Every structure is written in structure tokens, then in C-alpha cells.
Amino acid sequence: MTLDIPKNSVGIVSAEKVLIDKPLTLACGVVLPSHELMVETYGTLNADKSNALLICHALSGSHHAAGFHEGDDKPGWWDSYIGPGKPMDTNRFFVVSLNNIGSCFGSTGPTSINPQTGEPWGAQFPALRARDWVESQRLLMEHFGIQRWAAVVGGSLGGMQAMRWALEHPDKLANSIVIASSMKLSAQNIAFNEIARRAIKSDPEFRDGNYLQHNTAPRRGLALARMIGHVTYLSDELMGQKFGRELRSGDFAQGEAEPVEFQIESYLNYQGDKFSGDFDANSYILITKMLDYFDLSREYQNDPVQAFGHANCDFLVVSFSSDWRFAPQRSREITDALIAAGKNVSYAEVESDQGHDAFLLPNPRYEAVLGNYLSRVADQLEGAV
Amino acid sequence: MTLDIPKNSVGIVSAEKVLIDKPLTLACGVVLPSHELMVETYGTLNADKSNALLICHALSGSHHAAGFHEGDDKPGWWDSYIGPGKPMDTNRFFVVSLNNIGSCFGSTGPTSINPQTGEPWGAQFPALRARDWVESQRLLMEHFGIQRWAAVVGGSLGGMQAMRWALEHPDKLANSIVIASSMKLSAQNIAFNEIARRAIKSDPEFRDGNYLQHNTAPRRGLALARMIGHVTYLSDELMGQKFGRELRSGDFAQGEAEPVEFQIESYLNYQGDKFSGDFDANSYILITKMLDYFDLSREYQNDPVQAFGHANCDFLVVSFSSDWRFAPQRSREITDALIAAGKNVSYAEVESDQGHDAFLLPNPRYEAVLGNYLSRVADQLEGAV
Numbered sequence: 152m153t154l155d156i157p158k159n160s161v162g163i164v165s166a167e168k169v170l171i172d173k174p175l176t177l178a179c180g181v182v183l184p185s186h187e188l189m190v191e192t193y194g195t196l197n198a199d200k201s202n203a204l205l206i207c208h209a210l211s212g213s214h215h216a217a218g219f220h221e222g223d224d225k226p227g228w229w230d231s232y233i234g235p236g237k238p239m240d241t242n243r244f245f246v247v248s249l250n251n252i253g254s255c256f257g258s259t260g261p262t263s264i265n266p267q268t269g270e271p272w273g274a275q276f277p278a279l280r281a282r283d284w285v286e287s288q289r290l291l292m293e294h295f296g297i298q299r300w301a302a303v304v305g306g307s308l309g310g311m312q313a314m315r316w317a318l319e320h321p322d323k324l325a326n327s328i329v330i331a332s333s334m335k336l337s338a339q340n341i342a343f344n345e346i347a348r349r350a351i352k353s354d355p356e357f358r359d360g361n362y363l364q365h366n367t368a369p370r371r372g373l374a375l376a377r378m379i380g381h382v383t384y385l386s387d388e389l390m391g392q393k394f395g396r397e398l399r400s401g402d403f404a405q406g407e408a409e410p411v412e413f414q415i416e417s418y419l420n421y422q423g424d425k426f427s428g429d430f431d432a433n434s435y436i437l438i439t440k441m442l443d444y445f446d447l448s449r450e451y452q453n454d455p456v457q458a459f460g461h462a463n464c465d466f467l468v469v470s471f472s473s474d475w476r477f478a479p480q481r482s483r484e485i486t487d488a489l490i491a492a493g494k495n496v497s498y499a500e501v502e503s504d505q506g507h508d509a510f511l512l513p514n515p516r517y518e519a520v521l522g523n524y525l526s527r528v529a530d531q532l533e534g535a536v
Numbered sequence: 537m538t539l540d541i542p543k544n545s546v547g548i549v550s551a552e553k554v555l556i557d558k559p560l561t562l563a564c565g566v567v568l569p570s571h572e573l574m575v576e577t578y579g580t581l582n583a584d585k586s587n588a589l590l591i592c593h594a595l596s597g598s599h600h601a602a603g604f605h606e607g608d609d610k611p612g613w614w615d616s617y618i619g620p621g622k623p624m625d626t627n628r629f630f631v632v633s634l635n636n637i638g639s640c641f642g643s644t645g646p647t648s649i650n651p652q653t654g655e656p657w658g659a660q661f662p663a664l665r666a667r668d669w670v671e672s673q674r675l676l677m678e679h680f681g682i683q684r685w686a687a688v689v690g691g692s693l694g695g696m697q698a699m700r701w702a703l704e705h706p707d708k709l710a711n712s713i714v715i716a717s718s719m720k721l722s723a724q725n726i727a728f729n730e731i732a733r734r735a736i737k738s739d740p741e742f743r744d745g746n747y748l749q750h751n752t753a754p755r756r757g758l759a760l761a762r763m764i765g766h767v768t769y770l771s772d773e774l775m776g777q778k779f780g781r782e783l784r785s786g787d788f789a790q791g792e793a794e795p796v797e798f799q800i801e802s803y804l805n806y807q808g809d810k811f812s813g814d815f816d817a818n819s820y821i822l823i824t825k826m827l828d829y830f831d832l833s834r835e836y837q838n839d840p841v842q843a844f845g846h847a848n849c850d851f852l853v854v855s856f857s858s859d860w861r862f863a864p865q866r867s868r869e870i871t872d873a874l875i876a877a878g879k880n881v882s883y884a885e886v887e888s889d890q891g892h893d894a895f896l897l898p899n900p901r902y903e904a905v906l907g908n909y910l911s912r913v914a915d916q917l918e919g920a921v
Binding site for chain 2: 178181337341350378391393403406407410415416423443449
């Protein structure tokens with residue numbers, strides 16, 4: 152197969168496995184003596200190492216954010232926004248994208264071997280918080296010899312990492328870009344995550360999380376979990392436009408007993424089944440828990456203004472009008488707290504009918520907002536060289 | 537146990553099993569030669585049998601809508617609205633409440649014995665449409681010798697029956713009261729129902745729907761299905777108020793590995809487990825399909841105005857501000873179509889933070905709307921006597 156690679160693509164890319172040979176103390180108290188991270192980079196690090204962007208992925212993301220893997224015809228998950236001339240412009244920035252620990256695309260996580268037992272970690276992988284991903288990313292930063300990120304960028308759980316970076320390591324980033332995110336999940340968000348986890352655990356093939364040792368996987372449970380997530384990441388409006396009440400099979404004639412299947416049912420079942428072959432169930436449980444546990448200001452007397460008082464960087468906050476899982480109101484709360492804390496913040500509420508998924512999808516206004524902001528960042532960097 | 541029965545309760549009630557010994561031809565073409573219905577009535581039928589209200593239940597409802605069963609301390613599901621002096625005033629109306637076919641509280645359904653096989657119907661129970669419930673209710677009407685309902689009343693799927701009655705039997709009801717309902721489900725509604733059905737079918741104890749023959753039940757799948765439904769029937773706001781991010785166990789101290797459980801998780805798991813002991817999984821599949829299939833105007837060239845043109849009764853339409861599963865917009869569409877069809881319609885959009893469940897819960901404005909409307913209906917009846 153020959154692939155026509157678009158001119159504004161970073162082209163064929165490959166991942167590198169980086170061994171972080173330093174201890175990482177997790178928030179739960181467990182110490183990982185070393186860990187491995189799958190990493191991709193796009194663009195060129197400049198001489199003073201000041202032009203690096205860190206990409207933080209969300210629940211199901213990987214290190215493969217842009218370009219094409221050899222032989223693959225689907226680009227990385229944020230390819231619309233990373234590439235030469237794109238908002239995260241690889242002609243100007245050096246983009247670092249990693250798969251975080253606890254996930255399942257090659258970095259240390261539940262599918263890795265626990266050196267102490269010689270078996271896969273499985274459900275025994277330690278509980279994680281967003282701050283643990285930030286600490287692991289800080290060790291990766293040292294590996295590259297970078298002193299300060301030009302920006303840390305992420306959507307959803309990725310935005311939570313971008314905020315956590317600003318509080319934990321105020322001098323190590325110049326900009327925090329927080330997209331379709333929240334300072335904490337609502338009870339409804341937690342409820343959907345808990346149902347997804349329970350779907351996985353209810354599958355007899357889950358076997359208390361030790362399914363790998365039994366050469367099996369809770370695929371039916373994970374498919375259900377994904378279906379629940381998928382519905383909540385789309386808007387009612389978009390689903391109506393895309394699927395309406397169109398039938399895939401059967402018909403409604405009276406006296407007709409053949410079952411009717413709506414297009415939306417077939418689509419969702421397909422999405423669930425596909426995902427359940429690509430993702431690890433223990434990782435899904437672990438990372439949804441990270442989302443639930445995140446609470447930006449818990450350790451700052453529950454005061455977001457006090458929390459953001461520790462930040463030293465500038466902020467861009469973006470939300471999408473039809474996102475009901477991480478609604479614009481959540482981004483306005485972030486923005487208000489930043490303003491009250493006296494920080495520089497730009498906020499854009501982008502019109503979109505794509506729901507939470509909008510942060511991954513092409514959208515001219517979103518492109519303009521992100522592109523203009525980062526182009527100013529690059530101008531400053533290049534002027535200062 | 538002695539129970540303090542409130543003065544405005546219908547008191548201790550009991551159900552009657554009514555044999556409908558006439559053939560019922562279902563929309564799918566199957567004929568039930570006879571069927572049984574569990575029925576409760578409250579109040580007294582007047583001499584000319586003109587004061588009867590028909591209560592249509594929704595997905596998980598039963599015939600037990602008001603009062604107390606002997607030895608039980610929880611009243612029927614619509615007890616807030618049915619009783620002496622309540623909006624459905626049993627001093628003035630004769631209220632008929634039944635468990636519909638396909639459900640699981642004693643009426644003919646998947647847990648009944650199929651006379652042709654001597655085994656429970658299970659998943660072989662024929663597919664149902666809202667019109668089938670209406671036809672069965674019409675046979676029950678004959679059983680009582682009632683010529684015309686003073687009103688047919690229902691919320692959610694119950695409202696769909698109230699609308700279907702108005703189109704199919706225009707001369708057999710004086711009023712149709714349609715609460716928190718819709719002329720058809722959206723793709724998002726169907727998606728949530730399909731995930732619920734898949735949760736049930738994914739449970740190995742489902743055994744292709746023949747679980748009763750194996751003395752088992754897909755309880756884990758049904759619990760999940762209920763949890764999904766439950767979250768979507770509540771509003772984000774209410775869940776935030778009731779549960780917020782409060783913990784049931786664990787704590788967030790760093791270095792603490794004990795798992796954290798939020799109150800909302802524990803609440804939902806409890807609701808799911810409780811329901812899965814009370815309801816039948818095949819009924820759940822059957823009735824969610826009825827919801828999905830309902831499309832008021834499918835057989836009227838997809839024109840709601842043309843559909844409602846067949847109606848002869850007056851209408852009351854009620855919606856609740858925080859109901860996102862059957863949003864106020866759906867009720868406004870019903871109201872607009874009724875107005876365009878030249879019908880008498882009253883519409884009330886009631887402020888509530890209770891989500892879709894609001895139609896079951898006490899609410900002064902809702903009580904006033906329903907009470908005033910039905911009191912006028914009773915005045916007319918009594919004046920005409």
C-alpha cells in the first residue's frame with residue numbers, strides 16, 4: 152500500500168521506548184524504581200531547548216499523536232493540530248508526545264511485567280493520580296535536557312495535567328493550554344465512570360483483573376464501558392444529525408416480526424467492539440479513577456484561586472459549546488479563578504456540535520485560537536534567540 | 537408492624553388478576569388468544585361510568601400506583617398524585633391502574649408460561665409496541681364496561697400511550713394527559729437503551745433469554761442497565777446537590793493506598809443491585825424496544841399535525857426544566873403540533889431540578905397544574921350528571 156501523505160503532515164514517524172532509570176514515588180506511596188515510556192517527537196529541538204511543547208493525552212490516548220506509522224493509513228489522534236503550518240507548528244516547535252504510565256501502549260502499566268512477581272501487574276498496578284503522570288513527564292523532560300516547556304498542552308484529562316504542571320512546577324513551563332477540561336469531575340461524570348468500571352468488573356472474564364494470566368480479557372465489559380463513554384462524549388444534536396432514527400435493518404410494517412436495528416445501535420456496537428480489542432481493561436479502570444480523583448484545589452484548602460496563585464505561566468483555556476461532559480461552565484470556572492489569582496489567561500468558547508470529542512476534531516475557530524496563541528509564543532521565543 | 541396511613545392516602549389496596557379472554561392481535565402479527573392483567577382501582581366508578589381515569593405506567597412501573605399493600609411500608613409509585621384530595625382525586629374519579637403485558641408484575645409477559653410450550657416465554661415473548669398496550673387496555677375498558685375515559689394519564693412511555701389512545705380511539709377518551717414524554721426518541725435516547733440491553737445480553741447468565749429455565753438470571757447485566765437508566769433520569773444538578781464529591785470510604789491523603797469510593801458510586805451500585813432483584817431482564821429488553829420503536833406520526837406520513845388531526849380529546853402536556861432525557865423541547869413539539877392541528881391543549885413547563893424522575897416526585901407547581909386541570913374535568917362531569 153502506498154500512502155499519499157499530505158504536505159502538512161509530520162510524515163512517517165516511529166516511537167522510541169525511553170527507560171526512565173530513576174525512582175518515581177507515586178502519590179499512593181508506591182515507588183517505581185524505574186519505568187519505561189513510549190515517546191514520539193515531531194519537529195526539531197532548538198539550540199537552547201526552549202521550543203518544546205509537551206502533549207498530555209486523555210483517557211484512551213497514546214504517544215502516537217501525529218503523522219503515520221509505517222504501513223498505517225490512519226494518522227495520530229491529534230494530527231489535525233500537529234504538523235508543519237498547523238497550530239502546533241512543527242516548523243517552529245519540538246513536540247514531545249508520550250504514552251503515560253498506567254496506559255497500555257507500551258509504557259509501564261498493567262500489561263507490563265511486575266519485576267517483583269514476574270507476572271503482569273494487572274489489577275495490582277498501583278493507583279495513579281494526575282500528579283504521577285506529571286512527575287513521570289518531568290523525568291522525561293530531564294531525559295531531553297529541557298529546562299522549561301514552551302507550553303504544556305492537553306484536552307480533557309490532558310488539560311488536568313496541564314493545570315497540575317502549572318501548580319507543581321511553576322518555573323518549568325511558560326504556558327499551560329487547558330482544553331475541554333475541568334478542575335474536578337461532577338457527580339454525574341463520576342457516575343458514568345463507575346458504570347463503565349462496573350461493566351468491566353461484571354464480565355466473568357475480568358477474573359479480578361488477572362485476565363492476562365488466564366489468556367483472556369473482559370472484552371464484552373470493556374466494549375460496554377466504551378459505548379457508555381462514547382455516547383457521553385458526543386452531543387445529542389450531533390447524534391441526531393448523524394444517525395437520527397435511520398434503520399440499519401428490519402422495518403416497522405405491522406405484522407412484521409423481524410427485529411428492527413437502528414443505525415445508532417450498530418454504530419455504537421461497532422465502536423465498543425473495536426475499542427475492546429485495542430485497549431486494556433485494567434488501564435481503563437485505573438485512568439477513569441484518575442479522572443474521578445482529580446481535584447485541582449483539594450490541597451489548597453479547596454480554593455482554586457489559592458491553587459492558581461502558585462502558577463507562574465500564562466494560560467489558554469478552550470471549551471466547546473455542545474460538550475456536556477466537560478461543559479463550558481467548567482472552563483469559565485477555571486478562567487474566573489485564574490483571573491482572580493491575577494494570572495494572564497485567554498479564554499475561548501468555541502461553537503461546535505461535536506460534544507466533548509470536539510477537542511480532537513477539525514474546527515476553524517479552534518484552529519485559529521490555538522494557532523494564534525502558539526504563534527505568539529513562537530514569535531516571542533524566536534525574537535528572544 | 538403497624539403503619540400510620542396518611543389521611544390523603546387511598547389506604548390498603550390489593551390487586552386483582554383480570555383474565556382478558558378475547559384474542560389480542562399484536563402489531564407484530566402474533567395473536568394472544570387470551571391474556572391476564574394485574575389491576576388495581578382506587579375510588580368509585582359512578583353510575584354512568586364516566587369518571588374513570590386510566591393510568592399508563594412507564595418502563596419499570598406496575599399496577600401498584602397508589603396506597604399500600606398489606607404489610608408494606610412503601611406506597612405505590614404515583615402515590616403523591618393519586619388519593620383523596622390529590623390531583624387524581626379518588627373522591628371524584630375512579631382510577632384504573634394496570635400492569636401492562638410484557639412487564640413482570642403478574643400480567644402476561646416473559647415470565648409467564650407460554651401455553652404452547654409449557655415453558656416461560658422468556659426471550660420468545662413477541663415484540664411489543666405502545667399500540668399493543670393500548671389495545672390490551674381497551675379490552676380492560678370493556679371488562680369494566682367503560683365507554684369513555686375521563687382521561688388517560690401517563691408520564692414518559694405512559695405519555696406515549698396517552699397520545700396513542702387519542703389517535704387510535706378518538707371517541708374513547710375525553711382528555712389525554714401527556715407528561716415528560718416525546719413523539720419519538722432521539723438517537724441519544726436509543727443509544728442509552730441499546731447499551732442497557734447489551735449490558736443484559738452480555739451477562740453469561742442471560743443464556744439467550746432462557747435464564748428462567750436454568751434457574752438463574754442476568755442480575756449483573758440488569759443492574760448495569762438500571763444504573764445507566766438511573767443516571768440519565770436524574771439531572772446533573774440534582775446529583776451534584778445530593779452527592780457532590782462526598783466520599784463513602786477511603787481518603788485522599790498522599791501515601792494512602794486504600795481505595796476511595798464516592799457516595800454516588802455506592803448509591804448507584806445499590807440502586808442497580810436492588811432493581812435487578814425486582815425486575816425481569818427480558819421485560820427490560822422488550823419495553824426499552826417499545827420506547828425506541830415509538831414514533832407517533834410514522835403511519836401519518838411523518839406529520840405530527842396530520843397524526844393529531846385524528847384526535848378528538850383535549851390535551852394537557854407537562855414537561856420539567858431539568859429533564860434531559862425527555863427535554864421540554866420534546867413537549868413543546870407535541871404542543872405545537874396539537875395547536876397546528878386545532879386541538880385544545882394546555883402546556884406547562886414546570887421548574888424542577890429532579891430530571892426525568894420529576895414526574896413521579898412531589899412538586900407544588902406540577903400538583904397545581906395537574907390538580908386544576910383534572911378538577912375542571914371533574915366539575916364538568918359532575919355538572920353534566
